[in-house]
Amino acid sequence: MTAREVVELIKKNQGIPWNQRSTRDTFKIGNPDTTVKGIATTMMTTFDMLKRANAAGLNMVITHEDTFWNDRDDTQDLTENPLYKLKTEYILKNDMVVWRDHDHMHAMTPDYTVVGELRSVGIPGGEHATMRPGILTIPETTFGEFAAQVKRSSGARALRCVGDPKAKVSKILIGPGYATPRMMPEVDVVIGGEQQEADGAFDNMEYVLDAVSLGMPKGVIMLGHVISEQAGMEDFGNWLRTFLHDVPIRFVPAEEPYW
Amino acid sequence: MRRADVTRRRFTLLVGMAGVAPVAGAGPLTAESVVQRIQARLGGDWPETGPDGFKAGDAATAVKGIATTAMATLDVLKQAAKANANLILTYEPTFYSRADGHGPGGFGAGDPVVQAKRQFIEKSGLVVFRLRDHWQARKENEMVTGLASALGWRAHRVNNKDAVYEIPPASAEATVAAIRSRLNLRAGLRAAGDRKATVRRVLLFPGSMTPATMWQRYSEVDMIVAGEVREWENTHYAADMFTAGEKRALVTIGRVVSEEPGMRACAEWLRTVVKEVPAKWIGVGDPYWRPA
Numbered sequence: 001m002t003a004r005e006v007v008e009l010i011k012k013n014q015g016i017p018w019n020q021r022s023t024r025d026t027f028k029i030g031n032p033d034t035t036v037k038g039i040a041t042t043m044m045t046t047f048d049m050l051k052r053a054n055a056a057g058l059n060m061v062i063t064h065e066d067t068f069w070n071d072r073d074d075t076q077d078l079t080e081n082p083l084y085k086l087k088t089e090y091i092l093k094n095d096m097v098v099w100r101d102h103d104h105m106h107a108m109t110p111d112y113t114v115v116g117e118l119r120s121v122g123i124p125g126g127e128h129a130t131m132r133p134g135i136l137t138i139p140e141t142t143f144g145e146f147a148a149q150v151k152r153s154s155g156a157r158a159l160r161c162v163g164d165p166k167a168k169v170s171k172i173l174i175g176p177g178y179a180t181p182r183m184m185p186e187v188d189v190v191i192g193g194e195q196q197e198a199d200g201a202f203d204n205m206e207y208v209l210d211a212v213s214l215g216m217p218k219g220v221i222m223l224g225h226v227i228s229e230q231a232g233m234e235d236f237g238n239w240l241r242t243f244l245h246d247v248p249i250r251f252v253p254a255e256e257p258y259w
Numbered sequence: 260m261r262r263a264d265v266t267r268r269r270f271t272l273l274v275g276m277a278g279v280a281p282v283a284g285a286g287p288l289t290a291e292s293v294v295q296r297i298q299a300r301l302g303g304d305w306p307e308t309g310p311d312g313f314k315a316g317d318a319a320t321a322v323k324g325i326a327t328t329a330m331a332t333l334d335v336l337k338q339a340a341k342a343n344a345n346l347i348l349t350y351e352p353t354f355y356s357r358a359d360g361h362g363p364g365g366f367g368a369g370d371p372v373v374q375a376k377r378q379f380i381e382k383s384g385l386v387v388f389r390l391r392d393h394w395q396a397r398k399e400n401e402m403v404t405g406l407a408s409a410l411g412w413r414a415h416r417v418n419n420k421d422a423v424y425e426i427p428p429a430s431a432e433a434t435v436a437a438i439r440s441r442l443n444l445r446a447g448l449r450a451a452g453d454r455k456a457t458v459r460r461v462l463l464f465p466g467s468m469t470p471a472t473m474w475q476r477y478s479e480v481d482m483i484v485a486g487e488v489r490e491w492e493n494t495h496y497a498a499d500m501f502t503a504g505e506k507r508a509l510v511t512i513g514r515v516v517s518e519e520p521g522m523r524a525c526a527e528w529l530r531t532v533v534k535e536v537p538a539k540w541i542g543v544g545d546p547y548w549r550p551a
Contacts, residue, residue: 069473203352
């Protein structure tokens with residue numbers, strides 16, 4: 001089976017009309033007609049992850065995020081970049097091929113990135129979650145205790161919180177990656193991967209600082225982009241196995257980049 | 260073309276006004292006249308569509324004192340009111356989005372936090388003006404030199420036109436520990452790359468760094484200290500460089516934190532522009548914490 005045939009099967013099974021104009025969900029590098037020896041699903045095509053996939057004999061990488069350090073994987077300004085050369089040479093030399101599934105994963109039911117994110121932060125019942133699962137209710141606890149549970153459960157080293165640790169919280173709004181949801185009056189805690197800190201479409205950080213100053217029980221937890229969408233790529237691999245039977249499929253995590 | 264003409268005329272007018280401003284007793288020093296003086300000193304166009312401008316309060320208010328800040332949070336505004344500083348110059352938005360309460364986006368005029376903040380500003384007689392683009396565009400970019408001073412590196416600048424500093428060599432880990440302690444940081448500081456690298460050349464980049472800048476500059480230095488980057492772009496690049504064996508590190512300290520020293524420098528500069536009332540800087544601090 002070729003990488004192109006794998007992608008055709010994914011498109012057929014994903015259950016949503018394919019957006020041909022997506023700049024994200026395309027082949028990034030390698031020959032689509034390469035015979036697939038094994039598939040690695042991953043949150044992001046890091047160089048380190050590519051080496052581990054190759055060592056495991058997996059030559060097709062299905063990645064949720066970019067390969068060349070910008071969202072569009074635009075390589076126009078990178079052709080003379082030594083790291084770009086090194087990474088592309090490694091991929092081509094080892095007969096690997098990289099394909100990204102981002103937009104369509106988020107449009108799918110369930111959105112496995114959110115399914116995985118809910119499981120990794122320890123909120124049960126998210127097996128069928130879509131990209132915007134709505135307000136979730138957890139047993140009332142303090143924001144500090146909840147944040148500690150999220151850190152333990154997700155293993156995020158560089159997790160960041162804003163808000164009053166003593167605030168009583170129970171209403172949670174969660175989003176994957178950069179799609180950190182906007183805080184709302186009826187929500188206590190927003191969980192996301194990352195978000196521009198200020199001067200964006202909505203600045204949760206300043207909003208929560210001010211809400212806390214007004215005595216409102218609110219908090220934000222930023223898990224980190226990799227951590228927030230990592231676990232779901234294992235679920236995505238499990239889903240691939242329901243219609244791809246003849247090729248090994250393995251989840252190869254991207255490492256959290258922070259010390 | 261038409262706007263350019265108007266702007267030039269307005270600019271001449273502003274310069275003229277700055278010239279007569281020291282005439283004492285000609286009336287109260289209003290927020291508008293302070294801003295006009297700042298505009299004249301900083302120069303350039305001040306288009307209505309830009310981020311810089313009045314965000315809240317009455318521009319005709321008599322100014323008793325000026326506060327500069329990286330971000331006019333409610334806590335900052337409370338401190339300003341207490342210190343009798345009723346004109347606040349902020350680098351970042353006040354109303355939680357780039358539109359800053361004037362257009363779409365953000366949290367809406369009916370939001371309880373937005374309403375409470377507006378009420379506090381009104382009740383306290385404060386005026387908030389955003390001063391970002393023009394302060395940053397200044398030839399003596401104090402957003403950079405301010406951060407260097409806060410880190411104790413001001414004297415180590417390699418070239419006055421650039422933001423590279425050559426500091427006494429230390430490991431990336433030790434350099435990160437020094438940054439953390441100098442800037443009093445908590446969870447807002449995050450580092451990626453080679454923690455064992457020897458750091459001598461550092462690029463300072465307050466604010467938000469694009470991938471293109473990262474690709475262009477990272478290999479020139481041992482460490483980049485930026486305000487914020489996108490993890491799946493720049494941080495990913497630093498991680499891949501580490502895998503490739505490059506002995507470098509990327510440190511992000513938080514966008515607002517990275518902008519604080521530059522706004523502290525702005526307060527000092529203001530004292531040379533507005534002598535009638537005191538100007539002080541009010542810090543926000545690292546907003547992030549991490550559970551054990």
